[in-house]
Amino acid sequence: MATPLVLVFEELWKGEGKTAAQIVSEQQLELMQDREALEELCQATIDGHPQVVMDVKKRNPKAINKLIGLVRKASLSRADPTLIKEILEKKLSL
Structure with a gap:
């Protein structure tokens, strides 16, 4: 299982325009x-x-x-x- 940091970077890399904070919130990574x-x-x-x-x-x-x-x-x-x-x-x- 990837760490929350890796998951956020993977999502950011997709280039969908989401901020890190949005990704953290959406994926419940707090x-x-x-x-x-x-x-x-x-x-x-x-x-x-x-x-x-x-x-x-x-x-x-x-x-x-x-x-x-x-x-x-x-x-x-x-x-x-x-x-x-x-x-x-x-x-x-x-």
């Missing part, structure tokens, strides 16, 4: 802001990657970024990384 849905994605990622969670708790600075990347991948790059980090830090008591 960042996910639904906190409940993001919390579910974060929890599923935490549950599915116990080793990465252990690394985060050991204060490995790159491990939290790994979890953020996994959540974004699960959301097809639509999840807001700032909000993901906030949710993960809360769930992992950081």
Whole structure:
């Protein structure tokens, strides 16, 4: 699956006169802001990657970024990384 950025560029390349904002809106490519849905994605990622969670708790600075990347991948790059980090830090008591 292509990222939202790639999808927008593909549509722009077609030359149909649409703006990037129109394409994002039409194809529902906006960042996910639904906190409940993001919390579910974060929890599923935490549950599915116990080793990465252990690394985060050991204060490995790159491990939290790994979890953020996994959540974004699960959301097809639509999840807001700032909000993901906030949710993960809360769930992992950081």
